[in-house]
Amino acid sequence: GAVVSQHPSWVICKSGTSVKIECRSLDFQATTMFWYRQFPKQSLMLMATSNEGSKATYEQGVEKDKFLINHASLTLSTLTVTSAHPEDSSFYICSARIIGTTLSYEQYFGPGTRLTVT
Amino acid sequence: AQSVTQLDSHVSVSEGTPVLLRCNYSSSYSPSLFWYVQHPNKGLQLLLKYTSAATLVKGINGFEAEFKKSETSFHLTKPSAHMSDAAEYFCVVGYEAGTALIFGKGTTLSVSS
Numbered sequence: 413g414a415v416v417s418q419h420p421s422w423v424i425c426k427s428g429t430s431v432k433i434e435c436r437s438l439d440f441q442a443t444t445m446f447w448y449r450q451f452p453k454q455s456l457m458l459m460a461t462s463n464e465g466s467k468a469t470y471e472q473g474v475e476k477d478k479f480l481i482n483h484a485s486l487t488l489s490t491l492t493v494t495s496a497h498p499e500d501s502s503f504y505i506c507s508a509r510i511i512g513t514t515l516s517y518e519q520y521f522g523p524g525t526r527l528t529v530t
Numbered sequence: 531a532q533s534v535t536q537l538d539s540h541v542s543v544s545e546g547t548p549v550l551l552r553c554n555y556s557s558s559y560s561p562s563l564f565w566y567v568q569h570p571n572k573g574l575q576l577l578l579k580y581t582s583a584a585t586l587v588k589g590i591n592g593f594e595a596e597f598k599k600s601e602t603s604f605h606l607t608k609p610s611a612h613m614s615d616a617a618e619y620f621c622v623v624g625y626e627a628g629t630a631l632i633f634g635k636g637t638t639l640s641v642s643s
Binding site for chain 1: 562564566574581620629633636638
């Protein structure tokens, strides 16, 4: 149980184009999903917190107009990297928190999406 | 600000020898603590978690960790390293229910034959 999927697992796009990454909770409902990015050989950096039906909360230094987050349902959140540039190349990971659980600290992570912008 | 510190960026051991990966967190009245492992180009896998139950936590693949409140530590250990244990390990802390987890910078574990 508690499986989170991401699609695509990897994507290569040209500079200036936009890319959408999906994060789905497959067997549970998630009121909150989190988006992280990870540069090579570095730790995960929280980008934003996504709550179902409301606007995402972005961390300081993350451009909300560049990284568009939509959490339209309890099982799906999307991250769109708009006008991508090579410096946006990174590993993007989402996580989801189970609704209504006493283990409210616990999050389940997706397998990640490798984005390469050429 | 709440934080978590992994004391070693890189640990090298020989196969069959014990593993110790150190983690300290900033003090909080009730943190939840996790260890995750990440193999190259892969997502995160939960090794074990502490959520205010037993202080000695057993996880998958023979790993365990002990929560020591007096030392604000949550070190990860394994009695005998295996080649497949070579990966990146993250100590992660949750300070407030429902908020984002805080990640340590990671420790790279290398295992030689």
